[in-house]
Structure formats: C-alpha cells, structure tokens
Amino acid sequence: MSGPMHRILMVSDFFYPNFGGENHIYYLSQCLLKLGHRVVVLTHAYGNRRGVRYMASGLKVYYIPWRPFLMQNTLPTFYGMLPILRTILIREKISLVHGHQAFSTLCHEALMHACTMGYKVVFTDHSLYGFSDVGSVHMNKVLQFTLADVNQAICVSHTSKENTVLRSGLPPQKVFVIPNAVDTAMFKPATCRLNYDKIIIVVVSRLVYRKGADLLVEVIPEVCRLCPNVHFIIGGEGPKRVRLEEMREKHSLQDRVEMLGAVPHAQVQSVLISGHIFLNSSLTEAFCIVILEAASCGLFTVSTRVGGVPEVLPDDMVVLAEPVPSSMVRAIKKAIHMLPNIDPQKMHLRMKELYSWHDVARRTEVVYDRALKCTDENLLERLSRFLTCGAWAGKLFCLVMIIYFLLWHLLKLWQPTEDIEEVPDIKHSSIKMKVCLGTPMKTNKLPSLE
Numbered sequence: 055m056s057g058p059m060h061r062i063l064m065v066s067d068f069f070y071p072n073f074g075g076e077n078h079i080y081y082l083s084q085c086l087l088k089l090g091h092r093v094v095v096l097t098h099a100y101g102n103r104r105g106v107r108y109m110a111s112g113l114k115v116y117y118i119p120w121r122p123f124l125m126q127n128t129l130p131t132f133y134g135m136l137p138i139l140r141t142i143l144i145r146e147k148i149s150l151v152h153g154h155q156a157f158s159t160l161c162h163e164a165l166m167h168a169c170t171m172g173y174k175v176v177f178t179d180h181s182l183y184g185f186s187d188v189g190s191v192h193m194n195k196v197l198q199f200t201l202a203d204v205n206q207a208i209c210v211s212h213t214s215k216e217n218t219v220l221r222s223g224l225p226p227q228k229v230f231v232i233p234n235a236v237d238t239a240m241f242k243p244a245t246c247r248l249n250y251d252k253i254i255i256v257v258v259s260r261l262v263y264r265k266g267a268d269l270l271v272e273v274i275p276e277v278c279r280l281c282p283n284v285h286f287i288i289g290g291e292g293p294k295r296v297r298l299e300e301m302r303e304k305h306s307l308q309d310r311v312e313m314l315g316a317v318p319h320a321q322v323q324s325v326l327i328s329g330h331i332f333l334n335s336s337l338t339e340a341f342c343i344v345i346l347e348a349a350s351c352g353l354f355t356v357s358t359r360v361g362g363v364p365e366v367l368p369d370d371m372v373v374l375a376e377p378v379p380s381s382m383v384r385a386i387k388k389a390i391h392m393l394p395n396i397d398p399q400k401m402h403l404r405m406k407e408l409y410s411w412h413d414v415a416r417r418t419e420v421v422y423d424r425a426l427k428c429t430d431e432n433l434l435e436r437l438s439r440f441l442t443c444g445a446w447a448g449k450l451f452c453l454v455m456i457i458y459f460l461l462w463h464l465l466k467l468w469q470p471t472e473d474i475e476e477v478p479d480i481k482h483s484s485i486k487m488k489v490c491l492g493t494p495m496k497t498n499k500l501p502s503l504e
Contacts, residue, residue, distance in 0.1 A: 060422050061092040061147055065164040066154040067127050069097040069115070077319070077343060078180065078210075078234055079154055080113075085415030087111050092479070094146050096139075098128050098160060116142055120160070127159045132454070133461055135163045140171065140465060144474045150422055152176045156183065156193065156218075162200045169203035169436070170458045174425045177201060178208040179218045182340045182361050194221040198443050199451045203436060205425035208232050208418065210341040211362025217340075223443075232417045233365070235409040236346035243352030243398035244327040253284045253390055256329035256353065258322060258344055259336070261292030266335030266358060271297050272379040273335070275305045277386050284390070285310045289317035289325050326351040331389050337377055339363050345372075350405040352398020356389045358382070371401060433459055 064079050083093045093113060098120040107115045118138055123129035142148070151168040153161035156179050165175050177200070184190040201207065201222040207229045209215040215229050248254075255277075261267045270288075277284055288298065288311065295313070302311045317325055322344075326332065332348035334357035341362045345355055349371055357363050359374040366372070373392070375385035433455070440451040 058423075059090055059092065060086075060419075060426070061149045062086065062094070062422070063143065063146065063148045063151045063164075063168075064093065064095045064154065065097070065151060065158075065161050066095075067098055067122070067158040067160045068155055069095060070109070071100055071103065072126050078178075080109075081235065081237060081411045082415055082418060083113050084111050085411045086418070087113060088412075089415055089419060091419075092146070094142070094148070096142060096160070096164065098122060114146075123159075125157075127157065130159050131163065133458065135160070136167050136458070136461060137465060137469070139164055139167045140462075141469075141474055143168070143171065143173065144471055145477050147476055148173065150174045150176065150425060152178065152422075154178045155180055156197055157181065162196060165200050165204060166455075166458065167462075170455065170462050172430060174205050174428060175203065176206050176208065176421060176425050177204045178210075179214060180210055180340055182214060182217050182338050183221060184338075185221070195444070195447060197222045199440070199447070199454075202439050202443060202451075204228070205428040206230065206421050208421060210234050211365050213362040213365065214340040230417075230421050232414055232421070233409070234341050234343045234346065235411040235414045236343065236350045236405060237411065238350050238402065238406040238409075241323050241326070241347045241350035243402050247398065248330060250330070250393060251283065253281065253331065253393070254287060254329040255284060255331045255333050255356075255386070256287050256289070256326055256348070257333050257335070258289040258317060258325060258348075259334070261288075261290045261294040261298065263294065264337055265290075265292075266337050266377065267292065267294030267298065269335045269337070269358075269377060269379065269382065270333075271301045273382045273386070274298075274311060275301060275307065276379065276383050278305070278307055278310055280383070280387065281390065284386075285312070287312045287314065287325065287329060289314040289322070291316040322347060323351060326353060329353060330393055331356055331386070333386070334358065334363070335377070335382065336360055336363070342366060346405065346409055350402055352396075352401050354389050354393060354396050354401075356382070356385045368404075371404075 064083055066079055069079055086093050095115040097117060099117045104117045104119050109115060120128040151164060151173050153165045155161055168175050183193055201224050207224055209218050209229055209231055210233055212231050215231050219226050219229055259265045274286055302308055326348050332353040332355045334342060334345055336358055337360060339361040345366050348355055349367055355367060355372040357372060357374055358377040360377060364374060373385045373389045375381040437452045440455060441448040443451055
C-alpha cells in the first residue's frame with residue numbers, strides 16, 4: 055500500500071441485489087480491501103435484506119431500514135438520516151465518506167451530513183444529465199448544493215467530467231477521471247470459435263428510453279431485411295419491452311429475435327459468448343461497463359456515438375454510429391464485414407491490459423490521499439460558499455446547513471460520542487470465509503438502526 059490506511063464508507067442507494075453500474079462500488083471496495091484499507095458500504099434495505107451483512111473478502115454492508123421510494127431511491131429526509139449515519143461513522147471509525155451516483159438520495163444526504171461533522175468526502179458521478187428539462191434543472195441545483203462541500207470528485211470519463219463541472223460548478227482541478235473496469239476473469243470468450251453462417255447480435259440493456267430501446271425497434275427489422283443470416287438476442291427488462299415484442303410480432307421475427315427478459319449479472323457472460331457482435335443503442339451514456347464486458351468476451355461492438363462511449367474502446371474494436379436508425383444499420387453492416395478479422399482471444403487479452411479494477415483502486419487511493427490533505431473549514435467559510443449557489447437558492451442552502459449544524463450539536467449532547475461503541479478491527483484475511491457475491495456470512499440486527 056502506497057499511503058496510510060483509509061477507513062472508507064461507500065454510500066449509494068444502488069447496491070446488491072440491485073445490479074448494473076453499481077458493480078463499480080463492489081469491485082472497487084474489494085480491491086481497496088486487498089490494498090489494506092478498511093471499507094464499509096451503506097445502502098438502504100432491499101426486501102428482507104436489512105441490518106448488517108458480510109460479503110466476499112469481509113466487505114461489510116449496512117442495509118439501513120429505509121425503503122425505496124422511486125426507482126430504488128429512498129425518500130429524501132434531509133435530517134432523518136443524521137443519527138444513523140453518525141452512529142455508523144463513529145462505530146466504524148471512518149475517516150472518509152465516498153458517495154456514488156448523482157441520482158442517489160442516500161448519497162446526497164450522507165455527503166451533507168459527513169461534511170457537517172467534519173469528515174472528508176469524495177463523490178463519484180456515474181451518469182450524464184442534461185440542462186434544459188425540468189428534472190435535470192432540479193437535479194443540477196441539488197448537485198450544486200451537495201458538491202459545494204466535497205473535497206474531491208471522480209468521473210468515469212472526460213465527457214462525464216465536463217458534464218459534472220458544468221452542472222455543479224466544481225473547480226475542474228478538484229475532479230479526476232478514473233474509468234470503470236471489467237473483471238476479465240469472469241468475462242472470458244467462448245472456448246470454441248463461432249462460425250459465421252449465422253451472425254448473432256447481442257443486446258444486454260435496460261429496456262428504457264435512455265438506453266435507446268425505441269431505436270432498436272426501428273433498427274432490428276431493417277437489419278433482418280438486409281441480412282438474412284442475422285439473429286438477435288435481447289437480454290433486459292423495462293417498460294419498452296412491450297414495443298420490442300410488438301415489433302417482433304408485426305414483422306414476424308419470432309424465430310430471429312429472442313427476448314430473454316431480465317438477465318442476472320452472473321449469467322451475462324453466458325449470454326454474451328453466444329454472439330458475434332454486441333449492440334449498444336444508448337442515447338446518453340457516461341461510460342457503459344457492459345461494453346467492456348462484451349469486449350472482454352471477444353465480441354465486436356457497435357455503439358451509438360454518445361457521451362463517454364468513444365473513450366471506452368480502441369477504434370479497431372468498435373464501430374460508432376450516430377443515434378439514428380440509418381447510421382446504426384450502416385454500422386452493423388460494416389461490423390459484419392469486419393468479423394472474420396476479429397480474434398476473440400486477442401481482444402480478451404487486450405482488455406486485460408487496458409482495464410483493471412486494481413488499477414482503478416490505486417488511482418482512487420491517490421484521490422483519497424488528496425482529500426485527506428484538504429484543510430478543515432469552519433461553518434462561516436462553508437456558508438460563504440453556499441451563498442454563491444444562487445440568489446435565492448444560496449440563502450436556502452445556508453439555512454439548511456445551519457439547521458444541520460445545530461441538530462448535530464444537539465445530537466452530540468443527547469448521545470455523546472463516548473457512548474457509541476466502536477467495532478473491533480478484524481483481519482478478515484485470516485478468516486476462511488466461504489461466501490460468494492451477495493451471500494451473507496452473518497446477519498446482525500442493529501438496535502441503533504431500528
């Protein structure tokens with residue numbers, strides 16, 4: 055380990071068993087544990103999964119008894135999370151809080167509470183947002199409020215960095231670009247090479263507007279008409295699935311378009327290796343981890359030229375297209391002609407060199423070191439920064455932070471720090487744990503969380 059040991063609290067509404075881009079938190083935490091750091095994850099309850107769970111390598115997860123309200127997000131409480139978060143921070147002797155996802159309510163509240171209590175905070179943005187629609191305007195104002203206090207920020211692509219800086223007003227020198235990675239040990243090519251008599255195009259995505267499901271409805275029939283030997287496998291669930299099924303019925307493509315429904319993350323590799331080409335039709339994307347997973351499995355990629363996607367793969371591993379049907383169809387035809395020159399094993403080895411979670415962890419470690427070196431600020435210095443967030447919004451943010459500050463001091467009087475028991479340090483490397491991803495080793499009920 056290059057620097058001092060950090061005690062990190064990862065916070066997000068999106069964690070196992072909800073899996074997607076949230077893999078980032080799990081893999082990053084595992085690699086940080088191997089580097090000798092102490093990592094704890096905080097998320098909300100998922101069904102009966104609540105209390106404390108242990109995952110592989112001794113990763114400790116607090117599933118606090120908050121229920122999801124909308125799209126796996128908890129209902130904003132502003133001050134309701136303060137007692138629970140303070141207890142966890144003191145119990146686990148946390149030195150730094152790392153929040154993930156701009157859309158996570160839990161993340162925003164944790165960052166605000168942690169800053170008020172004097173902890174160093176880091177934020178990672180995984181998504182791109184616009185500037186004109188009502189939802190984005192409100193989200194950007196919340197982000198401006200939350201990130202006014204962060205010590206450092208991380209984005210998964212240079213496009214994402216530009217987007218975050220413009221939306222939040224963060225100084226660019228505070229924002230680092232650290233891409234996602236792929237577990238190449240999990241995503242390997244098929245042992246036998248597929249023949250090209252039947253070309254299979256794989257789509258693995260949430261079937262929603264943002265992921266370009268409507269674009270697929272127009273592209274698939276045209277590709278099937280022009281290329282009689284092309285078949286599609288679509289894995290994923292979402293509100294746009296109905297449109298895809300209607301398209302399949304309308305054009306009588308039941309034997310050429312297979313709909314798998316939701317695919318568990320553990321089965322994504324088996325779906326990918328059944329195809330030759332991976333198709334990504336997203337309309338906005340900060341990075342897109344599934345492109346890495348497909349390339350690691352040896353699939354040639356066709357993708358829309360949006361967001362941070364052009365930064366993900368070398369030019370000889372992907373064909374980019376504009377997010378319009380005609381451009382997508384041309385790109386797929388070009389990829390089919392290039393297929394005989396693609397070696398899945400060589401592509402897998404290149405991905406192994408290009409993207410590593412251990413490299414991501416080491417680079418994140420540097421960001422943590424910089425965050426911990428930031429000078430402490432008093433309440434007046436913080437309030438002066440919030441005032442710059444807008445004529446009316448700035449004053450409102452100051453009022454919210456003053457109330458936070460007063461509640462924190464009242465909480466310290468009601469429950470002194472010395473009354474909160476600290477957990478003992480356990481060297482998990484010395485424990486033989488037969489646990490896999492998401493399987494609990496131990497479940498505790500937390501009296502302070504009930």
